[in-house]
Each structure stands twice: as structure tokens, then as C-alpha cells.
Amino acid sequence: MLVHNTRIPDVKIIEPKVFGDHRGFFLETFEKRRYQQMLNIDFDFVQDNHSRSSQNVLRGLHFQTKNPQGKLVRVVRGEVFDVAVDIRKESPTYGQWAGVILSEENKKQFWVPPGLAHGFVVLSEFADFEYKCTDYYNPQFEASLLWNDPDVGIEWPVSSPILSEKDKMAKKLADLDEFF
Numbered sequence: 001m002l003v004h005n006t007r008i009p010d011v012k013i014i015e016p017k018v019f020g021d022h023r024g025f026f027l028e029t030f031e032k033r034r035y036q037q038m039l040n041i042d043f044d045f046v047q048d049n050h051s052r053s054s055q056n057v058l059r060g061l062h063f064q065t066k067n068p069q070g071k072l073v074r075v076v077r078g079e080v081f082d083v084a085v086d087i088r089k090e091s092p093t094y095g096q097w098a099g100v101i102l103s104e105e106n107k108k109q110f111w112v113p114p115g116l117a118h119g120f121v122v123l124s125e126f127a128d129f130e131y132k133c134t135d136y137y138n139p140q141f142e143a144s145l146l147w148n149d150p151d152v153g154i155e156w157p158v159s160s161p162i163l164s165e166k167d168k169m170a171k172k173l174a175d176l177d178e179f180f
Contacts, residue, residue, distance in 0.1 A: 003038055006098035011084045011116065012039055013100050014109040027107060029074065030132065039111060043070050043134035051129045053122045058161035060119015061085055061145040061170070065179040068114035070134035078127030079103035080120040081157050084112040085145055087176055095173055097154050102129075117145040121161050143179050144170035 004013040016027045028034075035041045053059060061083065073082060083099040101123070102108050112118045114134060147154070147161065149172045171178075 001034070001038065006084075006100075007096055008084065008086050008093045008098045008116070010040075010111075010113045011086075011098045012111040014039070014111060016107060016109065018107055029109070030072065035072075041070070041072070041111060043114075045072070045132040045134055047133040047136055049131050049133065049137075052126060053129065054126050054162070055122050055124060056158055056160070056162050058119060058121040058147055058156075058158070058163055058167070060167065061117035061147055062119060063087060063115075063117040063143055063145065064135070064138060064141045065143055066141040067135045067138055068116075069137070070114040071112045071118055071131045072109055073102065073112065073118075073120075073129065073131040074107070074109045075102040075104055076128045076130055077104050078122065078124035079105075080122050080124075080127050080129060082110050082120040083118070083154055083156075084110070085117040085152055085154070085173075086115075087117050087145060087173065088115045095152060097152055099154065119145075119147060121156060121158050123157060143176075145176065146170040146172050149173050 002015040018027045085097045086093045
């Protein structure tokens, strides 16, 4: 597999090795030893999730204030623009973002370590999105960073996404102190 760095040093774009022919393809989506050696991912994944969303749906930018989740994400159908934002106050890349297009065609993965906000917007008619998590989901401690916070400046490929009510009420980066 190939590993690409982003502007946030511990956020990685992963291109798995794909074996394909006229019958279809095969790839390993996770192999613990390899991901430990190549990416320094030394977490146990405790939960796998699968979501389906329609075009222009933006989910996020979500994070947990306690028991933050690292996420290894990929798209199995369709295409999304996936984003991680560093909200760790002590980090030299605090407030910066990294993004990548994930699709069923490119089969890329995105590693978002614990402590970052994460979200995506669907570019295709719909998308099936899968992710492995390093900690359990706890709605009591979930919060959201505003998708279009000008202090973060994410270059989203959509201007009017479809948002949940919760995500419409998300906080700006400058207001996240109340959570930590």
C-alpha cells in the first residue's frame, strides 16, 4: 500500500494494493501489523460503521469530547469529499484541515486519529461510507464543528449542502473551548 502525508502529520491518505482482473478485484482494507508498521496506528478498532447518504448531504464535522474516536474511513459505493480538522489545542496544526476524495473507483482510505473533527459531503447520487472506530460512539459526548467556519476555511466542493439539524447548530472553532 502507499501512504500519503497531509498537512496534518498524523492524518494519512492510504492507497491499498488492489488485485484485479476480468472477474473483479480484491484488496485488504485492514491488516493490523501493516497498519501499525506503516502508519503507526497502534489502536484496537472496537466498532465498524456503515452509512448511506444522498448527494449533497454533509455529515459533520463530528468529534467526541470524551473518548475521542480515531477513524479509518473508506467509500464502497459512490464518491465523497472527506475532511479532518485538527481541534487539538496543543497541536501545531490546530485549526488546519486535510481533505481527500474517496470513491469506489480510487479505493483510497483516510486515517483520522483521535481528537480531530471529521466530516464528509457526498458528491455522487448516493454514497456508502464505511469506517472503523478506535472507541465506542457515545452520543452524550458528541459535538460538531461548523462545516463552513471561516476560521478553518475548508474548500468544500459544494456551497449549499444538506445538513442535519444538529450540524446546523454546530460551533465555530473559536467556541470549542466550552467542550474541553
